[in-house]
Amino acid sequence: MEDAWIKFGQTVICGILLGGMYSLIAIGMTLIMGVMKIVNLAHGALVMVGMYVVYICATNYGIDPYIGMFIAMPVLFFLGCLIQKYMINRLVEVDSILPENQVLLTVGIMLVLTEGIRLFFKSDYRSVVTSYSSDTLYIGAMSISVPLVIGFIIAMAFTFLLHMFLTKSDLGKSIRATAQDRDAAIFMGVNSSKITMITFGLGAALAAAGGSLLLPLFYLFPDVGHLFTAKSFIITILGGLGSTWGAAIGGLVIGLSESLGATYISMGYKDVVGLVMFILVLLFLPGGIRSLVKR
């Protein structure tokens, strides 16, 4: 009995912390896909590039990953801006049968980023081991990983900041306005190409932040991004497009479902449980979690 409760408690703790990690990675996606409505299959690749930046900082210059994050974010911001300005913006301006042709462009970008990184760094698995990588807190027999807790807190902080940014600042509002009606935004004096550029940049920077926080406890190789792209999509949609808190909660829902699935069904089915959960939410809450929270 006792044992069963510990198992359950451990599972829930893990689920929530894992969910925090997922939210962190999905947060940039919330901005790019949720708000800007650009389906970005290169998201995971951006996370990966961000991780490499932090990795270089850590191994070549001995910079702690949590500080390296503040280098990776501007670098990725810049990269994101370039991608949007010179590539995606071109497509936004033409009328195509399926707006999803952006998807294709981001597939191309994903291939280029992944293989470009491979050219420089080879495919080797790399990791940054810090003194706190394995730090653990204990509540009774239940263990809590410190880096995951930090990741969780930062995820929630970023969610809060992003939410405030989008709803309270003029720049944030301009971003949403541009996504909803580009021409009307221009009429209001919004430089919409610049706005989309900044948004993609911010999204990429947030992706980098997610990667940076993951690096101390995970590992790195050129294809690591694939692990996150689909998951970020699912979380963003689950939250309801455009909802920052929705996405954060969506991350937790997926994390918890997977964790409970892993403990009580089988680890092999944990992703199935997450996906089934996703579909159920969509069917019964067609607007995603957002229809409950409402921005």
Add this chain to the structure above:
Amino acid sequence: GGGVSSDAVKVGVILPLTGSEAMFGEMEKNSFDMAYEELKAEGKTTIGDKEIVLMYEDDQGRQDVARSATEKLVNQDKVAMLSGGYSSACTNVIAGSAQTLNTPFLIVTGSSDDITKQGWDFVFRGTAAPASMYTGAFWDMMEKVVKPQSVAIIFENTDFGTSSSKGFREECQKRGINIVFDQAYEHGAIDFKPMLANLRSTNPDMIFATSYVMDASMIVKQMKELNFDTKLFVGNGAGYTMPEFYQNAGAASDFVASTSLWVPNVSWQGASEYYEKYKQKYGKEPDYHGAQAYATMYVIADALNRAEDLSNTGIQSALKDTDIQTIMGPIKFVDWAGFTNQNEPNTYVVQWTDGKLEVIWPEEVKSADYVYPVPKWSER
């Protein structure tokens, strides 16, 4: 079939050079090249007036691409024989096509049991053991040392993971060992704790795990975080013997044992030289995948030099007659236990201590004594 062009003996080598398996493809390609240069210096790459030429093809880790690569090498480039094959999936497809195209194929890594169980006489596997046989030496140690009452099995749900855990499971059942936990997982997870917490409550004497490189270190790190003590944790090669495992897992890697096909300090001649030379040349440590490629190159050169003629059947029978000593031990292609052209593998049990991989079994070749049962986390 495999005709030969006039001025070169072409050997097609199919490896994953892009995609998520490229790391191993790169290591194997480097090792092929290294062995080739050594052989060249010895004059063993020229057969009569013909030079052996290695032609690499990227399979991107996808079997339809592997099929294209095979088709191209055989039909367009007219290679004399094929080698390579990293993932079981690609190796399966290359082997099937090679057999259909009557072209000899010497496998480097692909380890699915089935490949050499089809009766394909053009397919040879020397340096790679069938997945279910990685545990050879370990069973010996189990009988003499570990003697577990109950075991837990965890494995990645890939071909290698499923095949090798199946072999282990059947062996356990045969010996009446109780399997208290038996679960597959999808590789690339961030969090294994729910599974581990579940596993802990079954309290096994020993854990047998088959994992991809980094999952391996995630698992042992999280066991440490959970203070999960077990008398012995045994990995099944793959992730548990690679340098990256220690780099990522750090102290959590201590006392983790693993089955292995090769270690740098194994007593076969040339093994440690290969290891040192590779490290010097490419700036990083190779593992058994590199050794497999290196040894395979030697087998190829040996067979081609012995072949009566360089036709497909000529090379086939030369391969069949192989009896050579390599850094992975002796290699011969024999038919046994349902296998065709399958070398009987040499396997070892290794254990990590302070970031060093020591051979602990078989006792004749050990480089250090085994530690069993391993100390509790709280006592380290």
Add this chain to the structure above:
Amino acid sequence: MGILEARGITKRFGGLTAVNELSFAVDKGEIFGIIGPNGSGKTTVFNMISRFFPITAGEIYFNDRRIDALPAHEICKIGIGRTFQVVKPLRRMTVQENVMAGAFLRTRNISKARRKAKEIINFCNLDDYRSRAAMGLPIPLRKRLEIARALATEPVLLLLDETCAGLNPKESEAAIDLIRRIRDTGVTIIIIEHIMKVMMGISDRILAINFGKEIAMGKPQEVANHPEVIKAYLGEAYA
């Protein structure tokens, strides 16, 4: 007997009651106008009849058949066509194809549909635009296109939501003429319009609503002179 009858229909959006226990009956062959201030629930009434969303309470009868539980596409099938206040053209299809998409409701044959579309396009004076993509049309033309598209489904009852908006007085006359001609083919019409000149000239009867409730009902002249209608809708200028 009325062709369409609404009995106490109500629609709530969250806390807002957009249409509140409204009842009315439309006679066969008439042009029935609905007026009311902005946001009074006119479009919502159309959406309820055409079942674009489920109604909260009440009953709707069409030719004595209860229809408020039918799926939206069935509503069209039984003979109720509609246009949208915020136009919804099939953007990348030509005018001809838009109308054909409507015509296919009654035929499977492509050349038949094409022939019918041609007829209707001609009837609606859209010949000049037949092979233009709908997305290039100015809004008033898109509205006329919506009428044509709806006509192609051979409706018995046609719901027109502000199809004259954005037309100058001269053009409205042409539109009125079109609506009259449609009626003359035997189609009953419910029309929403803010241009009083159109409403007065064309409707047989007018229903005025405010806050989703009836405030007046009757002959155009009566409704226009109704004090509450003047206060809430027309303004003193019309008094």
Add this chain to the structure above:
Amino acid sequence: MLRVTNIDVAYKDVQVLWDVTFEVNQGEFVALLGANGAGKTTTLNAISGLLKVKKGSIEFLGKDITQLPGYKIAELGIIHVPEGRRLFPEMTVRENLEMGSLFPEAKAKRKDTMKKIFEQFPILEEKQYKEAGTLSGGQQQMLALGRGLMALPKLLILDEPSLGLAPVLVTQIFEQIKEINNEGVTVLQVEQNVVQTLKMCHRAYVLENGKIYTQGTGEKLLNDEHIKQAYLGI
């Protein structure tokens, strides 16, 4: 203030405007009339930079704005309330209004302007926290106008502001536009409500088939036979 000189505009390969020339003086209320599809909206879009002109030039306050991007034109004080409202449907009414006042001056007065607009359109205040997409057609029209006014424009361009409004509001909105104009804002308006517009405006241009057909004071045009016939149906 605004001078449009000999502009040609085309959509891809279909030319819509030919040699259109007109001007709007400081403080004026100018109307642009024309039949359906005459090119009125196109003209306005060309001024506000949404469409590129093929030929000719547009000057505002002595500055050539022909090649400027749309947002820069808005920055100069030309605010366009477009045809079909073009609100930001998933933002609240309030946020839509705030989007109107992004420039420093307008932003400084944001609260006051908004208060004024709420006085003019009480329904907007009532619905200020509702998403714009859930407003009725007429309510959306009010919001679009309000959003334009939030920018404190120098030149206000209105494309059919009375579209879809109840008669009582049409009267009200015209009065408000007149008032805005009296306060010194220059207005360029496209309207199909020809009579009322001609009564209110200082001058009007008539666009036919993409060409300026005639121009004159409101009064003059109201009495023009051709106008009567073609637009008023009298």
Add this chain to the structure above:
Amino acid sequence: MLNKNTLMTIVFALVAVALPVIIKAPYQQHILILVIIWATIGTAWNLLSGYAGQVSFGHAAFFGVGAYSAGLLTLHYGLSPWWGLALGPVMAMLIALPIGAIAFRLRGPYFALATLALGEIFRLMFLNMTGFTNGAKGILIMPAITSKIAYYYIGLGILAATLLVTYLIVHSKIGYYLVSIREDQDAATSLGIPTTFYKNLALLPSALFTGLAGAFYMNYVTFIDPDIVFNLTDISIMVILVVMLGGVATTWGPTIGAALYIIMGELFRTTLGSANVLVFGVLVCLIIMFLPNGIAGELDIIKRITQRKKAGLSGGV
């Protein structure tokens, strides 16, 4: 009516039939077969996603189920995997029913991501139901025929059937309805179109032919495992790439895209070493940036402007 289009079709068909006679090298014939497989999946995807506008990110589910139908027949019943050509499409349609029932309740990106999730669920199920599917070990069969030419003509037959059925659907009432749904679902409903029914009418043939391609793939490549045939990136997303490169909602677009995808990919792979995927990625970016509607899509526009012909069904070549 022997217009330009029919003429082009006849020329295409003749060339396709004659190709293996012209190109004798088995390697090139192999490439052609891969092109045919991808053209089939692309054409099938195009029906649902290009014409009806329901962008699917989960077509790997149909492909995988088709392939496994063939594989499982051999594995469990020792039947020839060729029977998969009959069973695969049926099974793909069977799973399309619940997939449609779930996903068609959603619109736009919600729909797309629901299909992605459903596709992944199938992959994970096939991976984990080891008793039934052999799990990650996959299924290996012995090829029944060795001649490439036989495979080529069988594949060509499948592709021709797919193209023909798609063409007939698109140029019938159903086609008009599908495009209407894509352009505006509310408007379509107001015209009496039962949208869910018609979406299913696009989904079922789309699943059928994708399943058929899957079964054929199993027969040709002789080995499958869940990570390959249910792969999100390599199947579900690559089919989007194929169609978009070629031209969405055009008859020949998917085939052109498939040829480009396979031939370019193979050309780069064999000449550029480990930079091959990188260069391919750059090419994809360039094509879509400069031809945003794909090759056939842009050709169509060019044609319309120069010839001023009255437009056919929008988007159709």
